[in-house]
Amino acid sequence: MKILLIGANGTVGKAVAAELGTRHEIIGAGRNSGDLRVDIESLASVEKLFKEAGPVDAVIATAGSVHFGPLAEFTPEQYAIGLNNKLMGQVNLVLAGQKVLNDGGSFTLTSGIVTRDPIRYGSSASMVNGAVEGFARSAAIELPRGLRINVVSPNVLVESLAGYAPYFRGFEAVPAARVALAYSKSVEGAQTGQVYEVH
Amino acid sequence: MKILLIGANGTVGKAVAAELGTRHEIIGAGRNSGDLRVDIESLASVEKLFKEAGPVDAVIATAGSVHFGPLAEFTPEQYAIGLNNKLMGQVNLVLAGQKVLNDGGSFTLTSGIVTRDPIRYGSSASMVNGAVEGFARSAAIELPRGLRINVVSPNVLVESLAGYAPYFRGFEAVPAARVALAYSKSVEGAQTGQVYEVH
Numbered sequence: 001m002k003i004l005l006i007g008a009n010g011t012v013g014k015a016v017a018a019e020l021g022t023r024h025e026i027i028g029a030g031r032n033s034g035d036l037r038v039d040i041e042s043l044a045s046v047e048k049l050f051k052e053a054g055p056v057d058a059v060i061a062t063a064g065s066v067h068f069g070p071l072a073e074f075t076p077e078q079y080a081i082g083l084n085n086k087l088m089g090q091v092n093l094v095l096a097g098q099k100v101l102n103d104g105g106s107f108t109l110t111s112g113i114v115t116r117d118p119i120r121y122g123s124s125a126s127m128v129n130g131a132v133e134g135f136a137r138s139a140a141i142e143l144p145r146g147l148r149i150n151v152v153s154p155n156v157l158v159e160s161l162a163g164y165a166p167y168f169r170g171f172e173a174v175p176a177a178r179v180a181l182a183y184s185k186s187v188e189g190a191q192t193g194q195v196y197e198v199h
Numbered sequence: 200m201k202i203l204l205i206g207a208n209g210t211v212g213k214a215v216a217a218e219l220g221t222r223h224e225i226i227g228a229g230r231n232s233g234d235l236r237v238d239i240e241s242l243a244s245v246e247k248l249f250k251e252a253g254p255v256d257a258v259i260a261t262a263g264s265v266h267f268g269p270l271a272e273f274t275p276e277q278y279a280i281g282l283n284n285k286l287m288g289q290v291n292l293v294l295a296g297q298k299v300l301n302d303g304g305s306f307t308l309t310s311g312i313v314t315r316d317p318i319r320y321g322s323s324a325s326m327v328n329g330a331v332e333g334f335a336r337s338a339a340i341e342l343p344r345g346l347r348i349n350v351v352s353p354n355v356l357v358e359s360l361a362g363y364a365p366y367f368r369g370f371e372a373v374p375a376a377r378v379a380l381a382y383s384k385s386v387e388g389a390q391t392g393q394v395y396e397v398h
Contacts, residue, residue, distance in 0.1 A: 071338055075242075076287055083282055087282075088275055095275070118336050122337050126333040126334060127333045127334035128333070130329035130333025130334070137325055137329075138321050138324075139322050141318075
């Protein structure tokens with residue numbers, strides 16, 4: 001398979017490339033690095049990405065920013081960061097990709113554990129992750145030509161714990177290599193409309 | 200209790216006012232009708248609403264628009280309609296309300312059955328509802344002064360079926376009066392961070 005991986009340079013992206021790269025051709029994309037560059041917030045930039053990549057069988061998104069901060073001080077503008085980037089960035093990949101992916105191809109998006117297991121300062125992350133999961137469940141029943149879509153919801157990563165531990169006390173961190181298996185299940189399996197929780 | 204009800208003129212809003220109005224004082228608000236007027240998309244308008252309403256013990260939102268359309272033709276601008284209105288409109292009520300609600304007060308927001316049980320043309324509704332539910336679960340653990348927040352997720356309403364039936368074939372529609380009970384449970388109970396599915 002030819003797999004377009006957006007966020008290839010991140011911790012999850014690298015683990016996904018390691019897992020799937022032995023069996024498939026990976027085209028890595030990112031904002032500032034990778035084989036191809038893309039600003040996922042812009043549908044035009046995403047359309048350009050697909051043109052440059054050529055026909056692909058799978059799209060994996062492990063990219064997306066959200067703002068973290070106390071609910072008492074959150075502003076609509078700070079919520080917009082996550083809505084524009086992690087949510088609509090991933091949605092843009094589906095809007096553009098549904099027209100050009102090879103028949104039977106798949107989208108695999110990324111949410112996160114805080115959808116259902118919230119943390120302090122995480123109201124935007126919980127919002128955006130819930131939106132990504134709801135969107136994917138619904139898109140799954142409308143995608144044409146056997147296209148599929150799933151979401152991977154990772155716990156905090158062992159590899160990220162150095163920076164995030166104070167926000168995730170008591171969470172049982174998972175290695176990125178274990179999270180990568182869920183992307184493999186989505187891409188190489190046949191399910192659609194699923195949220196794979198690696199918690 | 201003094202209850203601020205946004206969307207008081209809608210089908211759910213009227214049923215909520217009928218259920219809770221016998222025991223509590225209801226201040227109805229809406230874009231074009233009600234005791235008070237508000238544009239929930241604007242945080243400034245929501246802040247003005249709270250000033251005009253004075254101290255309240257509960258905020259109920261039964262308002263919010265989303266766009267419906269085929270995934271194949273959906274645009275980012277059409278997703279923005281629901282994100283700005285049904286999502287951020289309800290979030291704005293929490294951002295402003297957390298500072299002025301009486302101690303122990305509650306927010307009750309509205310999502311909908313398609314979060315987990317999607318329909319054709321409903322990718323924006325599923326997205327927005329998932330976002331509202333994720334946000335509320337997270338906000339629940341950060342709200343100060345004993346403030347609470349829950350979400351009611353109604354099935355399609357018996358009263359709305361005339362217009363929506365073709366999109367909800369096989370769904371077991373519920374009367375608005377049954378949905379109103381979930382708002383009563385949220386406002387008059389003591390739970391927080393819950394999604395009450397009236398399915």
